[in-house]
Every structure is written in structure tokens, then in C-alpha cells.
Amino acid sequence: MSTLERDPGDGMxxxxxxxxxxxxxxxxxxxxxxxAMYRHMKLARHFDERAVSLQRQxxxxxxxxxxxxxxxxxxxxxxxxxDDWMIPSYREHGAALVRGLPLKQTLLYWMGDERGSLIxxxxxxxxxxxxxxxxxxxxxxxAWADKLKNDGDTDRAFICYFGDGATSEGDFHEGLNFAGxxxxxxxxxxxxxxxxxxxxxxRQTASETLAQKAVAYGFEGVQIDGMDPLAVYKATxxxxxxxxxxxxxERRPTLIEAVQYRFGAHTTADDPSVYREDEEVEKWKAxxxxxxxxxxxxxxxxxxxxxVAAVEESVRxxxxxxxxxxxxxxxxxxxxxxEHVFAEQTPEIRRQAEEFARLREEYGDDAFVEE
Amino acid sequence: xxxxxxxxxxxLTLVQSVRDALATEMELDDDVLVMGEDVGKNGGVFRATxxxxxxxxxxxxxxxxxxxxxxxxxxxxxxxxxxxPIPEIQFSGFAYPGFDQIVSHMARLRTRSRSRYTLPMVLxxxxxxGIRAPEHHSESKEAFYTHEAGLKVVMxxxxxxxxxxLISAIRDPDPxxxxxxxxxxxxxxxxxxxxxxxxxxxxAKTRREGSDVSVFTYGAMSRPTLExxxxxxxxxxxxxxxxxxxxxxxxxxxxxxxxxxxGRACVVHEAPKTGGLAGExxxxxxxxxxxxxxxxxxxxxxxxxPYPLYALEDYYLPNAARVADGIKEAVEF
Numbered sequence: 001m002s003t004l005e006r007d008p009g010d011g012m013x014x015x016x017x018x019x020x021x022x023x024x025x026x027x028x029x030x031x032x033x034x035x036a037m038y039r040h041m042k043l044a045r046h047f048d049e050r051a052v053s054l055q056r057q058x059x060x061x062x063x064x065x066x067x068x069x070x071x072x073x074x075x076x077x078x079x080x081x082x083d084d085w086m087i088p089s090y091r092e093h094g095a096a097l098v099r100g101l102p103l104k105q106t107l108l109y110w111m112g113d114e115r116g117s118l119i120x121x122x123x124x125x126x127x128x129x130x131x132x133x134x135x136x137x138x139x140x141x142x143a144w145a146d147k148l149k150n151d152g153d154t155d156r157a158f159i160c161y162f163g164d165g166a167t168s169e170g171d172f173h174e175g176l177n178f179a180g181x182x183x184x185x186x187x188x189x190x191x192x193x194x195x196x197x198x199x200x201x202x203r204q205t206a207s208e209t210l211a212q213k214a215v216a217y218g219f220e221g222v223q224i225d226g227m228d229p230l231a232v233y234k235a236t237x238x239x240x241x242x243x244x245x246x247x248x249x250e251r252r253p254t255l256i257e258a259v260q261y262r263f264g265a266h267t268t269a270d271d272p273s274v275y276r277e278d279e280e281v282e283k284w285k286a287x288x289x290x291x292x293x294x295x296x297x298x299x300x301x302x303x304x305x306x307x308v309a310a311v312e313e314s315v316r317x318x319x320x321x322x323x324x325x326x327x328x329x330x331x332x333x334x335x336x337x338x339e340h341v342f343a344e345q346t347p348e349i350r351r352q353a354e355e356f357a358r359l360r361e362e363y364g365d366d367a368f369v370e371e
Numbered sequence: 372x373x374x375x376x377x378x379x380x381x382x383l384t385l386v387q388s389v390r391d392a393l394a395t396e397m398e399l400d401d402d403v404l405v406m407g408e409d410v411g412k413n414g415g416v417f418r419a420t421x422x423x424x425x426x427x428x429x430x431x432x433x434x435x436x437x438x439x440x441x442x443x444x445x446x447x448x449x450x451x452x453x454x455x456p457i458p459e460i461q462f463s464g465f466a467y468p469g470f471d472q473i474v475s476h477m478a479r480l481r482t483r484s485r486s487r488y489t490l491p492m493v494l495x496x497x498x499x500x501g502i503r504a505p506e507h508h509s510e511s512k513e514a515f516y517t518h519e520a521g522l523k524v525v526m527x528x529x530x531x532x533x534x535x536x537l538i539s540a541i542r543d544p545d546p547x548x549x550x551x552x553x554x555x556x557x558x559x560x561x562x563x564x565x566x567x568x569x570x571x572x573x574x575a576k577t578r579r580e581g582s583d584v585s586v587f588t589y590g591a592m593s594r595p596t597l598e599x600x601x602x603x604x605x606x607x608x609x610x611x612x613x614x615x616x617x618x619x620x621x622x623x624x625x626x627x628x629x630x631x632x633x634g635r636a637c638v639v640h641e642a643p644k645t646g647g648l649a650g651e652x653x654x655x656x657x658x659x660x661x662x663x664x665x666x667x668x669x670x671x672x673x674x675x676x677p678y679p680l681y682a683l684e685d686y687y688l689p690n691a692a693r694v695a696d697g698i699k700e701a702v703e704f
Binding site: 087114115117118119121126127129130131134136137138139140141142143144145146148149170171174175177178181340341342343346347348349 | 404430435436438440441443444445446447448449450451452453454456468471472475476480481482483484485486487488489520521523543544545573620621623624
């Protein structure tokens with residue numbers, strides 16, 4: 001039976017228990033693929049720790065941490081085929097790196113440099129949306145466009161990420177409703193990390209699960225253990241496959257609720273100790289996706305101390321290099337703010353750009369820049 | 372080809388010219404599609420998409436669920452993937468549930484993605500009052516959209532311009548908000564060429580040459596303004612009427628040039644006065660042509676009150692009499 005066909009009472013889909021023991025069907029991945037999954041998760045975690053530290057040192061602006069969510073991000077992103085598309089929120093740095101977004105770009109973006117938004121042409125990643133749930137209708141429109149362009153057929157799927165808070169927004173409803181009505185090849189991936197800044201999941205909805213909301217839109221919803229990367233991989237793979245090749249009478253979209261926890265703050269501007277107990281954090285840390293996968297892979301004979309040490313070493317180097325690259329990038333040319341507004345500058349924007357150039361010429365950049 | 376052969380024309384109302392532009396461009400470009408509430412079988416509540424459903428099918432003339440944010444948000448996704456969606460909002464007063472999608476995404480995606488993603492979409496919405504409609508059906512809130520960088524805002528006043536501007540908007544690589552003056556959807560007919568042609572976005576049109584005063588207006592208010600100008604001509608006041616046609620980007624050069632000629636100005640729009648575009652036009656003249664100014668610049672606008680129910684809308688909306696009064700004030704100073 002498909003992982004996606006479950007009753008709400010069946011509980012979450014799980015492959016690994018909290019100790020890394022096998023409790024479900026292990027997805028058919030090669031040894032290399034397992035190690036890659038592990039490495040991506042370690043990379044995302046180390047990147048996250050370094051990013052928070054950079055913010056604390058004043059070397060980066062406000063940053064939204066992802067620690068705790070690596071299993072959901074990496075497990076789902078690895079399930080995507082090359083042609084599939086990812087439509088992220090602002091926290092999916094771990095998923096984006098799997099899809100080929102250089103870490104340097106993510107750093108630049110949070111360092112306040114627009115060039116961080118420049119996604120390589122060969123990476124099917126949409127630019128992150130900050131207003132909550134506003135990317136959900138985009139994902140539906142993108143998937144819909146693909147279907148329309150291919151006369152109702154499609155061989156690509158579009159995964160859209162958002163948090164539990166997003167499910168309270170109108171755009172979540174409208175995006176999923178359109179997806180159901182027009183039967184678009186979408187996977188809606190809810191990173192239910194329990195808190196929308198300080199407001200708990202229970203204040204977002206009286207529904208028993210977020211997954212069950214899919215019923216209202218006429219397609220399947222499934223609740224999975226979001227801190228179990230293998231369960232995430234498995235459910236996402238099946239949802240993507242259904243989006244591209246639905247069975248008789250099946251609707252293409254799926255809502256996945258990946259139950260997880262953000263270990264850190266909503267952003268570095270937030271202090272979670274105000275609204276949640278240490279005890280709760282510790283309880284969830286016991287479910288940490290990284291040691292869980294590591295124990296499984298050690299049990300399988302895929303990882304040992306040497307390989308783990310080698311992964312850690314290479315991850316440290318990769319992040320250090322990305323930080324060097326981002327910090328040694330010269331500040332953007334100030335006149336670039338007048339570009340990329342329209343394909344062609346309007347006369348007024350041109351006039352303002354000229355005036356701006358004159359001011360810089362006359363007073364020098366020191367007159368403008370606060371250090 | 373002789374000029375006559377080139378210019379086979381039809382005599383269309385403004386709303387028919389909207390339909391004609393959509394059909395013309397959909398015929399030429401398979402990526403163009405229209406979407407919205409009731410735009411399909413019903414042909415739109417104002418019949419702006421009449422017959423398109425039968426002509427182009429349900430995949431290109433799409434009846435959507437009743438959801439403005441969903442309509443605009445999915446159109447953003449479609450446009451990012453290379454289609455040219457033309458979402459219709461039934462009345463501009465109902466656009467607000469989709470406002471976040473307009474200002475946070477339609478206007479910003481090019482900037483945010485450093486031009487990797489662009490949005491060749493046109494958001495159509497009938498605006499303005501005077502048709503005895505219920506509450507929330509008569510607003511004129513173009514200032515919201517002109518204030519947002521990254522959007523172009525077009526407000527035509529003739530059938531000819533409507534078709535040419537809408538075709539330009541569809542071909543524009545950037546998002547355009549196309550606000551249609553529903554008061555004059557069917558008020559008169561005009562010659563509209565068959566086939567495709569463009570009226571450039573961002574260029575004003577002088578509707579009436581004059582030497583005494585410049586009157587700047589756009590959209591539905593072009594009609595009472597021209598009427599007032601003709602009435603005043605009989606009294607010996609020669610008003611120049613400049614129809615902006617596009618309110619963003621605004622044709623500041625045309626505005627300033629006309630003012631330099633006459634030294635006096637009156638600005639007419641039906642939107643409320645405070646924060647309205649008349650203020651922008653006035654400020655532009657202060658910046659660019661102060662020394663040509665012979666009199667205070669007069670603003671004839673809607674009032675700073677919620678748009679009244681229709682028993683009082685004739686008192687709210689500028690008409691030829693109010694416009695004439697404003698012009699005279701500028702001239703007789």
C-alpha cells in the first residue's frame with residue numbers, strides 16, 4: 001500500500017525510530033546515496049551553526065536557523081528528479097544546497113546583498129518568499145503552467161515548502177484549493193516545526209493534524225516523522241511520482257506534514273526562551289535526525305569513525321570556503337538598485353539613478369555609508 | 372499596401388476593444404491566456420471576455436475559484452514559468468485580498484531574482500464610479516499601484532487606445548496593472564483597427580490643443596474634462612487637455628512641456644484628493660517648471676471620503692461643471 005494512503009489514526013510514517021532502528025521499509029538507496037544524504041545533513045547543520053555565529057559577531061544580518069529540520073529538508077530535496085522544481089520559504093537553505101544553490105549565495109542573501117538571490121540557471125529553485133504562505137499559489141501556478149504547456153501531461157513535479165503557521169494563511173488555502181481543482185503536479189511540504197515564532201501549533205488550528213486539511217481540497221495528505229530522513233525521502237518520492245503519473249482516479253497533489261522541531265530561534269532576532277520550556281527542546285533534541293541517520297548507517301556498516309571524521313572535515317572546509325567567498329565579495333555597486341526593476345529603466349528611474357550618481361560623485365560614498 | 376487597406380477598422384465600444392485586444396493577442400501568441408472569475412462561459416461580468424471561451428477553449432480562458440489572491444498568485448507562478456496570464460479582477464474594489472500578491476510578488480519578482488524570473492502578466496480590473504453600483508464597486512485606487520515600484524499602471528480612455536495599450540501591456544516583459552474605466556465601457560464607440568497595433572506605454576496624448584491652461588487627466592475623467600474644455604472654448608478659454616493614458620510610468624515630459632506653454636494647470640481625477648496623483652503632477656510642475664507658473668495649480672478630484680452609495684455619487688464624482696469651475700479658477704487667478 002502506498003505510504004500516502006493512510007488514515008489520520010494510523011500515526012506518522014516512520015522508517016527509523018529515534019535510536020536509528022529500522023521500523024519501516026528502508027528506501028532503496030545506494031551506499032553512496034546514503035552517505036550523500038548524511039553529508040548534506042551534516043553540511044546543513046554546520047552551515048547553520050556558523051551562520052548563527054556570524055550573525056552574533058555582526059558579520060551577517062538577521063538569519064533564520066534550520067537546525068532540527070535537516071532530515072525534512074535534505075530527505076525531501078534528495079527525492080526530487082533533476083527536472084523537478086523547488087519553491088522554498090526563507091528557511092530552506094538545507095534543501096536548496098541539495099539542489100545546487102551555492103552556500104555563498106545563501107550567505108550573501110542574509111548578508112543583505114541582492115546578488116544572493118541570483119539562482120544558477122541550472123538549479124530549478126524559485127527565489128525564497130518571505131511573506132508567509134505567499135509562495136504556495138506561485139507553486140500551484142508554476143505546476144499548472146507546466147501542465148498547460150504540455151497539454152495536460154507533465155513529467156515534472158513542483159514541491160513547495162512552508163511552515164505550520166502558513167497553514168493559517170488564506171494563501172495556503174487558495175493555493176491548495178486551486179491545485180485540487182486544476183489537478184496540478186504539486187507536492188505541498190509543510191515543515192511543521194511546532195512554533196510560528198512564539199505561537200504554538202495548537203494556536204494555528206484546531207485540526208488534529210495539518211495533513212488532514214488535504215481532505216478539504218480533494219487530495220491526499222500524509223503525516224510523517226519529519227526528523228526521520230528516510231521516512232521523508234520515501235513519502236516525498238511517492239508524492240512526486242503520483243504528481244507526474246497519477247493512478248486511475250487519483251489527484252496529483254499531495255500535502256505532506258513533516259512533524260519536526262526547530263531547535264533554535266525563529267530568527268536570530270527572536271528569543272525562544274520567552275515562550276517555550278527547555279524540557280520541550282530537550283525532548284525533541286532526542287529525535288535529532290543526524291545522529292539517528294548516523295546510527296542507522298553505522299549499523300549497516302556504511303559509516304565508521306573514519307568516514308564520519310572525513311565527512312566532518314570536508315563539511316567544515318566547504319562552509320569555511322563559502323564564508324570566505326561571501327565575505328571577500330565586494331559590496332554591490334550602489335547603482336545596481338536601479339537595475340532589475342523593469343526590463344528597461346523608465347525615464348523617472350533613469351533620472352533618479354543619474355541624480356544618485358551625481359550625489360555620490362559630489363560627496364563620496366563616505367557621506368552615505370554608516371559603518 | 373495602401374493606407375486604406377492597412378486600416379480596416381471596426382466601430383467598437385471601449386469594453387469591446389478590450390475583448391478585441393485579448394482575442395487578437397491570443398490568436399498571435401499561444402502563451403497568452405485569460406483567467407478569473409466568470410471570464411469563461413459567462414464571458415466576464417462586463418462581457419470583456421465574451422466568446423473567448425468558445426474560441427480558445429477552457430485551458431486558455433479559465434474560470435477560476437473565487438479567490439483574488441489565488442488568481443493573482445497562481446498567475447505569478449504561471450508567468451514565472453513563461454506563460455502570459457491575464458488575470459481579471461471583477462471590480463478593482465475586490466483586488467485587496469490579492470494586494471499582497473500584487474505588491475509583494477508581482478512588483479518585486481524581477482528585482483528579487485535579479486531578472487532570472489520575470490512576470491509578463493497583465494492584471495486587468497475595471498475601476499471607478501458612476502454606474503450606480505453597490506458598495507466597494509466604484510473605487511479609483513490607482514495611487515496604490517503607482518506607488519509600488521516594479522508595476523506599470525495603464526488607464527485608457529478611448530477604444531483605440533485601449534486595444535493598442537492592452538496589446539502593448541501583454542507584450543511588455545514586465546507586469547502591468549490595466550485599469551479599465553467602466554463608466555465609459557459602453558458610453559460611446561470609436562474606430563479601432565482590425566489586427567494588431569501598439570500604443571506605447573508611458574506616453575501621454577494631447578486630446579485638445581490649447582494655449583490658456585493645461586488640464587491633465589486620464590481614464591473615465593477624460594470625457595467630462597473634454598466636455599468642459601469645449602464649453603469653455605465658447606467663453607473664450609482655450610484649454611489644452613492632456614490624457615496621461617499611463618499613470619506609471621508617467622509622461623512627465625509631456626506634462627511639463629504643456630505647462631511651459633500655458634503656465635496654468637488643472638488636474639482632474641476621480642480618486643480622492645489626498646495622496647492622489649494630482650499631487651504628484653503638481654509636485655512635478657513645481658520641480659520642473661516653477662518659473663513658468665502663472666497661477667496656483669487647481670486639483671479637481673474625488674473627495675477624501677469613502678466612496679458614497681449611489682444616491683450621492685453624482686455629487687462625489689467630478690463632472691464637466693466641476694472641471695470647468697476648476698479650469699476657470701486656474702485661468703482667472
